[in-house]
Amino acid sequence: MEVDNSLILKLFEAALGADYTTVRRIGGRLARDLAAGKEGDAAKSLEAMLRKRGVPLQASGYVEAIPRDAGSRLPLVEEAPWPTSPLFLNTDAGHVIEQFIEDANNIALLAANGISARLGILLYGPPGTGKSLLAGHLAARLGRPFYVVRLDSVISSRLGETSKNIRGMFDFIPTKDAVLFLDEMDAIAKLRDDRHELGELKRVVNTVLQGLDSLADEVIVIGATNHPHLLDPAIWRRFPYKAELLPPDSEVRAAMWKHFLYQGGEDGEASALLARLSENMTGADIENFAHAARRRAVLSRREPSLPHILLAITSSTNGVPKLPDNHALSADEKKSLAQLLDELELPRTEIAKRLGLSRQMIHRYLKGSDDA
Numbered sequence: 001m002e003v004d005n006s007l008i009l010k011l012f013e014a015a016l017g018a019d020y021t022t023v024r025r026i027g028g029r030l031a032r033d034l035a036a037g038k039e040g041d042a043a044k045s046l047e048a049m050l051r052k053r054g055v056p057l058q059a060s061g062y063v064e065a066i067p068r069d070a071g072s073r074l075p076l077v078e079e080a081p082w083p084t085s086p087l088f089l090n091t092d093a094g095h096v097i098e099q100f101i102e103d104a105n106n107i108a109l110l111a112a113n114g115i116s117a118r119l120g121i122l123l124y125g126p127p128g129t130g131k132s133l134l135a136g137h138l139a140a141r142l143g144r145p146f147y148v149v150r151l152d153s154v155i156s157s158r159l160g161e162t163s164k165n166i167r168g169m170f171d172f173i174p175t176k177d178a179v180l181f182l183d184e185m186d187a188i189a190k191l192r193d194d195r196h197e198l199g200e201l202k203r204v205v206n207t208v209l210q211g212l213d214s215l216a217d218e219v220i221v222i223g224a225t226n227h228p229h230l231l232d233p234a235i236w237r238r239f240p241y242k243a244e245l246l247p248p249d250s251e252v253r254a255a256m257w258k259h260f261l262y263q264g265g266e267d268g269e270a271s272a273l274l275a276r277l278s279e280n281m282t283g284a285d286i287e288n289f290a291h292a293a294r295r296r297a298v299l300s301r302r303e304p305s306l307p308h309i310l311l312a313i314t315s316s317t318n319g320v321p322k323l324p325d326n327h328a329l330s331a332d333e334k335k336s337l338a339q340l341l342d343e344l345e346l347p348r349t350e351i352a353k354r355l356g357l358s359r360q361m362i363h364r365y366l367k368g369s370d371d372a
């Protein structure tokens with residue numbers, strides 16, 4: 001990758017001036033350039049570094065002091081880099097997102113016509129469907145700094161401290177053109193547990209409402225939750241846009257297998273086959289399976305093994321969670337794989353190729369199951 005000299009100069013200037021916000025922004029840009037230049041591994045390492053060395057903002061000149069929880073001293077808000085890994089969305093969610101972006105980009109025009117909406121979007125759906133990733137992508141698409149608040153870390157064990165934390169965090173959002181991401185919003189509802197006095201939940205909800213109402217209109221707020229029904233209705237209403245992130249449909253699953261397992265390389269047929277068998281798996285599941293298979297492949301200097309992935313998927317969907325490994329397949333396993341692919345109506349030559357077996361073996365395995 002060609003490195004832009006002026007970027008390096010800016011990086012040094014920011015680093016020596018302890019301006020970590022700029023350092024991280026330049027890091028994010030470099031990571032994107034690396035990813036675009038097909039240097040995915042370097043991009044990932046840099047991204048991981050930016051995420052881990054989550055340098056808080058206090059030295060950035062924006063603010064005097066970043067708000068922290070008095071007990072744990074953990075920062076309540078952090079600027080996170082824009083994601084570099086791609087996002088795959090089902091069509092319905094994709095539509096909502098595109099409309100939201102269009103509205104956000106044209107807010108002045110909409111306001112002039114008296115039809116602007118508060119730029120708040122709630123992402124909800126099961127774990128691992130890409131809510132947090134999507135929030136980062138939204139910030140990137142809108143070209144805005146991405147401030148992440150994990151509400152579970154804002155909730156303090158000290159009585160009364162939680163509302164103070166929430167107030168501190170809303171007061172802190174420094175610029176109008178920020179994206180504020182409130183992750184894990186169900187944490188508020190969990191205050192209903194017995195550790196807390198009854199009034200506290202109400203106080204916290206009220207503080208969140210006041211905080212949301214106090215933000216400049218231009219601030220974009222994204223909320224994420226696994227349990228939308230637990231959210232207070234008044235909070236729910238503060239997010240006019242809503243996108244439900246469901247597990248990926250078959251087309252999106254195929255794209256995910258292709259990306260996570262074959263890194264965008266060919267094998268469209270194998271990806272389509274895996275998509276058919278991985279119904280109900282989330283993006284995080286597919287990534288996890290694909291990476292496990294690639295780890296085995298790299299360490300044994302082979303290609304990822306489709307049969308082992310198929311076995312892991314069928315075992316997991318039958319209630320015995322397993323990741324792809326590279327054990328020697330037993331005759332029973334080969335037979336059940338042959339039957340599985342036969343049920344999916346793959347031609348026998350194809351089954352033989354995919355399982356690395358001779359056609360005679362496949363015939364033998366399937367004899368009997370066809371006559372039945």
Ligand SMILES: Nc1ncnc2c1ncn2[C@@H]1O[C@H](COP(=O)(O)OP(=O)(O)OP(=O)(O)O)[C@@H](O)[C@H]1O
Binds near residue numbers: 125130132133226
């Ligand atoms: N739709 C998707 N497109 C691309 N990658 C995805 C998608 N969904 C999940 N992933 C992968 O799984 C990882 C975890 O997803 P993410 O943290 O965004 O899920 P989440 O919905 O926020 O889950 P949780 O509710 O547990 O916070 C992502 O970083 C990404 O690598």
Ligand SMILES: [Mg+2]
Binds near residue numbers: 131132133183
């Ligand atoms: Mg999340």
